[in-house]
Amino acid sequence: MIDPNSSLSHLDLETPEKPFLDANELVINMGPQHPATHGVLRVILRLDGEKVLGLECVIGYLHRGVEKIGEHRTYTMFNPYVDRMDYVAAVSNGLGYCETVEKLLNVEAPPRAQHVRVILTELNRIASHQLWLGTHALDIGAITPLFYTFRDREEILKIYEKYCGARLTTHAFRIGGLQYETYSGFEKEVKNFLTFFRPKIDEYEELLTTNRIWVERTKNVGIISGKDCIALGVTGPVLRASGVKWDLRKAQPYANYKNFDFDIPIGQNGDTYDRYLVRVAEMRQSVRIIEQAVEALPEGPIMAKVPKVMKPAAGEVYHSIEAPKGELGYFIVSDGSTQPYRVRVRPPSFVNLQALDVMCRGQLVADVIAVIGTLDIVLGEVDR
Amino acid sequence: MAPVATPFFFYLFAAIMVIGGIMVITRKNPVHSALALIVTLLAQASVYLMLYAPFVAGVQIILYAGGIMVLFLFVIMLVSIDRSIRERQFNSQWVVGLIAATALGGLFIAVYTKGTNIFPEHALSIVESDNTQQVATMLYGQYMFPFEIASLLLLVAIIGAVVMAKKRI
Amino acid sequence: MGQVVQYIRSYLSSDQTPGAAGNMFWALVYIMLVFGGLSVAVIAMNWLERKILAHMQVRLGPMRVGPHGLLQPIADAIKLLLKEDIMPAEADGVVFWMAPFIVVLAAFTVFVVVPFGPTHAITDMNIGILFMLGVSSLSVLGIVMAGWASNSHYPLIGALRSSAQMVSYEVAMGLAVVSAILMTSLNAEGTGTLSMIGIVQAQQAQGEWFIFKFFPLGLIAFFIFAVAMVAETNRAPFDLAEAESELTAGFHTEYSGFRWSLFFLAEYSAMIAVSSIAVTLWLGGWLRPFPNLLNSSTWDLVFSLFPGVTFLLFAAMCFYNAVRMPKHPLFRIQTIGLAGFGVVLGLIGLVLFLPAVSMRVQDIFWFAAKVAGFMYLYIWYRGTFPRYRFDQLMQMGWKVLLPMGLGVLILTAGVALLQQRIWHP
Numbered sequence: 001m002i003d004p005n006s007s008l009s010h011l012d013l014e015t016p017e018k019p020f021l022d023a024n025e026l027v028i029n030m031g032p033q034h035p036a037t038h039g040v041l042r043v044i045l046r047l048d049g050e051k052v053l054g055l056e057c058v059i060g061y062l063h064r065g066v067e068k069i070g071e072h073r074t075y076t077m078f079n080p081y082v083d084r085m086d087y088v089a090a091v092s093n094g095l096g097y098c099e100t101v102e103k104l105l106n107v108e109a110p111p112r113a114q115h116v117r118v119i120l121t122e123l124n125r126i127a128s129h130q131l132w133l134g135t136h137a138l139d140i141g142a143i144t145p146l147f148y149t150f151r152d153r154e155e156i157l158k159i160y161e162k163y164c165g166a167r168l169t170t171h172a173f174r175i176g177g178l179q180y181e182t183y184s185g186f187e188k189e190v191k192n193f194l195t196f197f198r199p200k201i202d203e204y205e206e207l208l209t210t211n212r213i214w215v216e217r218t219k220n221v222g223i224i225s226g227k228d229c230i231a232l233g234v235t236g237p238v239l240r241a242s243g244v245k246w247d248l249r250k251a252q253p254y255a256n257y258k259n260f261d262f263d264i265p266i267g268q269n270g271d272t273y274d275r276y277l278v279r280v281a282e283m284r285q286s287v288r289i290i291e292q293a294v295e296a297l298p299e300g301p302i303m304a305k306v307p308k309v310m311k312p313a314a315g316e317v318y319h320s321i322e323a324p325k326g327e328l329g330y331f332i333v334s335d336g337s338t339q340p341y342r343v344r345v346r347p348p349s350f351v352n353l354q355a356l357d358v359m360c361r362g363q364l365v366a367d368v369i370a371v372i373g374t375l376d377i378v379l380g381e382v383d384r
Numbered sequence: 385m386a387p388v389a390t391p392f393f394f395y396l397f398a399a400i401m402v403i404g405g406i407m408v409i410t411r412k413n414p415v416h417s418a419l420a421l422i423v424t425l426l427a428q429a430s431v432y433l434m435l436y437a438p439f440v441a442g443v444q445i446i447l448y449a450g451g452i453m454v455l456f457l458f459v460i461m462l463v464s465i466d467r468s469i470r471e472r473q474f475n476s477q478w479v480v481g482l483i484a485a486t487a488l489g490g491l492f493i494a495v496y497t498k499g500t501n502i503f504p505e506h507a508l509s510i511v512e513s514d515n516t517q518q519v520a521t522m523l524y525g526q527y528m529f530p531f532e533i534a535s536l537l538l539l540v541a542i543i544g545a546v547v548m549a550k551k552r553i
Numbered sequence: 554m555g556q557v558v559q560y561i562r563s564y565l566s567s568d569q570t571p572g573a574a575g576n577m578f579w580a581l582v583y584i585m586l587v588f589g590g591l592s593v594a595v596i597a598m599n600w601l602e603r604k605i606l607a608h609m610q611v612r613l614g615p616m617r618v619g620p621h622g623l624l625q626p627i628a629d630a631i632k633l634l635l636k637e638d639i640m641p642a643e644a645d646g647v648v649f650w651m652a653p654f655i656v657v658l659a660a661f662t663v664f665v666v667v668p669f670g671p672t673h674a675i676t677d678m679n680i681g682i683l684f685m686l687g688v689s690s691l692s693v694l695g696i697v698m699a700g701w702a703s704n705s706h707y708p709l710i711g712a713l714r715s716s717a718q719m720v721s722y723e724v725a726m727g728l729a730v731v732s733a734i735l736m737t738s739l740n741a742e743g744t745g746t747l748s749m750i751g752i753v754q755a756q757q758a759q760g761e762w763f764i765f766k767f768f769p770l771g772l773i774a775f776f777i778f779a780v781a782m783v784a785e786t787n788r789a790p791f792d793l794a795e796a797e798s799e800l801t802a803g804f805h806t807e808y809s810g811f812r813w814s815l816f817f818l819a820e821y822s823a824m825i826a827v828s829s830i831a832v833t834l835w836l837g838g839w840l841r842p843f844p845n846l847l848n849s850s851t852w853d854l855v856f857s858l859f860p861g862v863t864f865l866l867f868a869a870m871c872f873y874n875a876v877r878m879p880k881h882p883l884f885r886i887q888t889i890g891l892a893g894f895g896v897v898l899g900l901i902g903l904v905l906f907l908p909a910v911s912m913r914v915q916d917i918f919w920f921a922a923k924v925a926g927f928m929y930l931y932i933w934y935r936g937t938f939p940r941y942r943f944d945q946l947m948q949m950g951w952k953v954l955l956p957m958g959l960g961v962l963i964l965t966a967g968v969a970l971l972q973q974r975i976w977h978p
Contacts, residue, residue, distance in 0.1 A: 028706050050710070050943060141790060141940025147610035213790055213939045365710075366793075366942045415648065415701060422694065439747075442683035450690030451723070454697060454716050461701045461709065516679055517744050 028365075032061045036139045036369045039379030043356075043368065050364045055357055059350075062383040070343030075101050075175060075310045078343070083169035085347060086381040088131050090169045091124035091160075092323040098173045099254055100319040100330040102304075104312040105175070112300045113177035114256045118293045119190060120163070120172055121255070122286040126197070127156045128324035128376075129279045129286075133204060136276070136373035140217050145207055152200045155193050162189070176306035190294050194287055201283055208276070218273035222359035222371035225270055232358070233351045236326025238375060241278045242270030248322035255321075260292045272374040279376075311338055325349055325376050345384060349377040394434060400427040414460045418453060425449045439516040570750070572665075572676020583675045587664050595821040596626040602932050609936040620891035621874060636810035641703060644807065648702035653808065653815035656695030660819040660826060663688045667829045668750045670839045670916030681749035682730060685830055686723070689785070692823060693719045696794070696804050699816070703807035711803025714943060715787055715794030721950040726781035728958030729774040732965040733763050733834040736771070739969055753838035760845040764835040767968050774961045775835040777954050779930075782827040784950065786820065788931055790938035791946060828927035829920075836923050839916035857911045860918040864902030871895025 026047045031037040040061035046053045066085055070078045082097045083090035095117055102108060109117070130153045134146035157167040162183050164172045172178070208214045224234070226242040239246055247264045249257040265281030267274025314336040320329030326348025335341040352375050359371045404424030411417045425448045432441035523531050564576040571579035600615070600623065607614025615622025640649055666681040668674040678684050693716050700712020737755035738745030746752060756762055764775045784791040794803040805816045832838060841856045875891040878884050905911050941949070 026706065137939065141792070142938065143606075144610050144936050147612060151611050207937070208939075211939065213941055216945055217939055217942055364942060364944065366940075413645075415645070419648065419698070438678065438680045439683070442680040442687050445687035446683065446690055450687055450693065451720060454693050454720055457694070457697050457701070458713065458716055461697065461713070514679075514744075516747055 030368070032058075037372060038135065038377060041353075041372070041377070041379055041382070043372075045365065045368065047365065050366075052360050052363055052365065052368060055360055055368065057353055057356060059353070059379070059382050062379045064384065066384040067343050067345060070340055072339065074338045075312070075340065078340070079173075079175065080169070080171045082345075083171055084380060085345065085384055086128075086323065086325065086328075086349065086378045087168055088378055089124050089128040089324045091120050091172050092128075092321065092328060094171060094173045095121050095255070096319065096321040096323065096328045096330055098175050099321065100317060100332055101175045101310070101312070103319050104315070104317045104332055104334055105306060105310065107176055107304045107306055109177040109304050110301045111256065111298045113173075113302045113304075115293050115297050116178055116182060116302070117173060118255050118257065118260070119290050119297075120160070120170075122290045122293070123156050123159065123190070123193075125286045125324045126283050127153050129283050130156075132279065132324075132373075132376045133276075136370075136376075137208060137214075139369045139373040140214065142208065142211075142214065145204055148200070148203060148207070152197060155196065159186075159189055159193065162186075174303070175310065177301070177303035179303075181302055187294050187297060190290060194291055194294075198284075198287060201280060201287075205280060209280075215273060217366075217370060218276060218374075219271055220269070221272045221363060221367045222374060223269060223271045224355055224359050228358055229270070229355070232354050234326070234355050236322070236324070236348050236352065236376075237275055237278045237282060238326065238352055238355065240264065241267035241275040243268050248320060248327060252320075254319070257289075259296075260289045262289050272370055275374045309338060311336060320346065323348055325378070325381070326352055347381040347384065349375075349379075349381040350384075353377050353382055390434065394431065397427040397430045397434075400424070401431070415457065418456050418460055421456075422449050422453045425453065436515060439519050568672060570668075570672055570674045570677045572674070572678075580675060583673075584665075587667075587669075587675060588661060591661070591664060591822055591825065592818075594825060595818055596630075598821050598825075598928060599626045599629070601928070602935075605929070605932045606936050609933075620878070620887040620894075623891075623894065630814070633814040634811055638810045638812060639807075641705065641807050643704045645702040645704065648698045649807075652695045652699035652702060653812045653819070654695075655698065656692045656819040657815045657822075659688055659690075659692035659695065660822040663826045664822075664829075666749050667826070668753060668833060668838055669920045671750065671754070673839070673917055674750060677748055677750045680747050682734065682747050682752065682830070682834070685749070685826065686727065686730065689823060689826060690719070690723055692819065695819075699808065700804040703804075705807055707802075708804050708806045711794045711806070715804060718787070718791065718793065718943075718946060718950075719785055721947060722781040722784040722954070725777055725950055725954035725958045726785060728955070728962050729778040729781065730830075730834060732770070732774040732958070732962045733778075735962070735965050735969055736763050736766050739972060749833050749838075752833055753840065756837050757840055757844065762835060762837040762840070767965060770961055770965050770968065771835065773957065774965070775831070777958050777961070778831055778835070781950075781954060782831060783931070783934065784946070785827055786824045786931075788820075788824065789935040790941050792940060793943055793946060824928065824931055825924060828924045831927060832920060832923040839920045841915065841919050857908070857915055858906065860911060860914055861902045861905035863918070863922075864898050864905060868895045868899035868902055871898060 028045045028047055029042065030045055031042040032040040037043065042058040042061065044056045044058065046055065064084070066081055069081055073081070079094065079097060082093040086093050098109075130149040134149035137143075137145040160170050160172070161167050163186065164170050164180055224238070224242055226239070226244040228234075229239045229242050229244060235246070243266055245264050245266050248254070249262075250264060262285045265278050265285065267278050312334040314334055316331065316333040318329060318331045320327050322328075327346065328348055329346035331342075331344040331346070332340050333342040356368075356371060356375060359375075360368050363371070401424050404420045404427060407420035408417045408424065411420060425444060429441040429444040429449070432438075432444060560576070561578050564571060564574055564579045567574045567576075571583050603625070604614045604622065615625035618624045618628045640646065663685045665675045666678050666684055668677070696719075697712045697716045700708040700710075700715075703709070734745055734747060734752070736745075736759075737752055739759060740755065746755065759766070763771045765771055783789075787794045805813055808816060837844070841859075843852075847856075871891050872895045875888050875895060878888040878891065905914060
């Protein structure tokens with residue numbers, strides 16, 4: 001567990017003036033407008049020279065009250081809003097919400113819908129990891145991978161666009177299944193993408209994995225132990241890179257992940273390099289899952305029978321899925337009306353961001369950038 | 385090439401040096417003082433050039449202006465400037481300073497008046513083109529031992545600085 | 554009047570640089586030529602960097618201003634000149650104002666001694682290389698001043714980083730340079746030289762570029778210099794001083810408009826300057842490849858064709874791309890412009906085939922070609938490498954390059970001594 005003395009409130013910004021010549025301690029404000037804070041994260045750093053003595057995250061610059069909006073919309077109307085939380089993994093957000101409401105309504109999506117959901121969600125995981133890889137490498141100074149990953153992410157977005165008309169905030173799923181049948185040639189295009197994409201992962205790795213500078217910049221940087229991860233509630237690739245084999249797709253299978261064969265890549269050291277390797281390996285596993293799902297795509301209906309006006313029985317439900325960034329959970333309380341009484345989202349980015357202080361202590365300023373990148377946070381999801 | 389307008393340039397650089405030196409001790413902001421010192425050192429390098437000592441001039445620029453003064457600035461920049469301006473200047477030793485300045489001034493005047501006896505009347509016959517080679521021959525031939533001693537002295541100084549700065553090594 | 558003409562003419566028969574010959578008129582002409590050429594090179598470098606980097610990163614780069622963005626640097630320059638010049642309220646005015654000029658001055662002054670040919674230099678100094686290193690080390694002053702005068706945290710950290718970086722890499726760089734200078738003393742008299750022209754002439758006399766001298770000692774020294782020079786110019790992967798993901802823009806964060814463009818100009822001309830040092834010291838300066846192996850007059854003729862052929866190739870590229878331009882009327886002016894540019898380049902190429910011209914510009918061509926190779930390397934580094942962290946950078950400078958430099962220096966001295974005393978008594 002973390003030392004209580006190192007709690008976040010230690011940052012005394014009104015430090016009395018130090019004696020002459022001892023001007024080593026420096027309080028620096030990073031963000032909310034800073035090129036490497038991935039949006040509007042504000043970090044207050046206390047530095048000794050370039051060494052980080054402690055830091056505090058200031059969030060809320062992108063707060064839109066998504067949870068509160070949920071209380072004033074019907075279950076169906078709230079569905080598009082969840083896409084705006086983690087906007088680089090909108091499909092996953094939609095999947096989590098739809099499944100939670102389905103659980104509340106006690107319906108299950110038909111197998112074909114489940115398969116398509118898995119395909120789109122895994123494609124989304126690849127897209128999210130691509131965006132992470134590009135920006136993370138950019139933060140560390142390698143500008144080229146960004147363009148490579150965005151070039152390939154484009155192919156995924158094209159599939160989305162053809163499927164549901166949107167590229168980023170897709171709103172791809174409906175409660176009870178899918179609204180749209182797949183377009184003709186969907187399977188072929190997904191398969192084409194897989195054959196196109198496999199060598200591209202090698203290309204990314206070629207640029208980075210054995211690059212001396214990349215290894216030096218990421219190895220032993222931002223180390224967090226598996227124990228600390230669990231204590232802080234950190235999930236997703238960050239947790240797995242610390243050697244904890246915990247993936248909700250295996251631990252509590254949702255959709256129909258139990259039908260697919262895939263591995264959970266884990267790391268050993270819990271450093272930035274391991275997190276990089278884990279995410280790259282996850283891309284490969286996602287390719288495997290999509291391949292199986294496309295092969296076994298069943299025929300049949302795409303919507304389960306759900307009432308036009310949804311009035312779930314009073315009660316509460318928590319359901320979580322493995323989003324690209326970690327455990328994405330929805331806790332919905334129903335009072336039997338058409339609108340949820342309370343929607344609470346457990347966003348992986350928000351919880352993972354807590355680990356920033358632990359991971360950055362004693363590192364250098366340049367490492368803070370690397371660690372923010374490796375946590376893979378999306379501020380839309382942190383602030384909601 | 386032959387020097388052009390030697391007196392003009394000499395007095396120009398001498399004036400820059402004197403003004404720079406006065407700025408060094410009168411500016412309250414230490415960064416400004418350091419910058420004035422750099423100007424003085426550069427003017428000095430120019431005077432060396434006029435004395436057919438290009439090597440010394442080059443070394444002056446590299447070591448003093450480009451190296452040592454950068455480290456000076458480095459330290460000064462980290463000091464809170466506002467505080468140091470408010471701080472009392474080191475004026476308390478003005479008696480000693482006055483005595484030292486008078487003595488030095490007296491020395492200069494004495495040298496200037498008796499200069500003809502001390503210095504040779506004819507101009508030195510140093511050729512610019514092989515000045516560097518001559519410096520090298522001198523340093524590594526005739527004055528090999530003092531040169532090496534000087535480097536040893538610097539080594540001792542470095543070790544001393546490290547010992548003083550680092551509490552534990 | 555006649556005297557003036559006589560004065561101007563008198564230089565033409567001498568085989569010295571205008572500075573050494575003491576001819577003010579030609580010295581001024583050379584100064585204007587060098588600085589004009591340098592500005593053009595910086596502008597070309599700006600376009601090439603964006604274009605090459607873009608193609609490395611599967612994008613097109615500038616395409617809108619002029620055909621293939623050829624006029625982009627000019628558009629940028631106009632934009633920068635018209636921009637508002639902002640000075641932070643709490644900045645130290647005088648220092649803030651002076652900093653960019655010092656950087657530019659240092660970066661430009663070094664070109665006084667760069668030898669583009671045996672007589673194509675503004676002047677030849679007895680302490681040439683020392684002068685170059687010394688004056689280019691002054692640019693760090695400007696950077697420190699800029700960082701401090703901005704009175705802001707990020708520029709201050711950027712300035713601290715870059716000054717620490719430049720001071721420490723200067724040491725390794727100096728050692729590598731000394732080992733090359735040591736090689737110049739391998740002649741009958743046993744005296745070396747610091748003069749830039751003298752260094753190239755020594756390579757010519759010894760019939761070997763210093764990069765191949767005492768293999769692999771010359772190569773290692775060159776390698777040390779090649780790494781240190783990237784660090785000296787604050788370029789990727791050593792661009793910590795302006796690491797935009799960490800320090801926004803480093804020491805020039807608070808600068809805008811014209812002042813900022815001066816820093817930009819200084820950075821690129823410093824890159825060209827250090828590349829010229831590397832070319833002069835290790836790659837035989839203005840000498841053409843294989844001056845000794847292929848030294849018949851036929852080969853002389855073949856190599857003298859290179860400048861013209863290069864320009865014709867550029868012209869061919871222009872024509873090829875003009876043909877490939879979309880046939881839409883909107884692109885007509887661009888197509889004509891590109892073809893016209895190709896015609897100009899082709900005419901220059903044809904002029905360069907004239908024996909009288911080609912013999913004169915050959916030296917400059919080979920020098921520029923070698924420097925251009927280094928410029929390409931700079932861009933390539935930037936497209937490939939992530940950025941080093943500060944402590945790793947220091948570690949590399951002090952713990953890897955410095956001992957290597959010392960070792961190479963001692964070994965070079967030892968081998969040189971052996972060669973002089975034993976093999977050629």
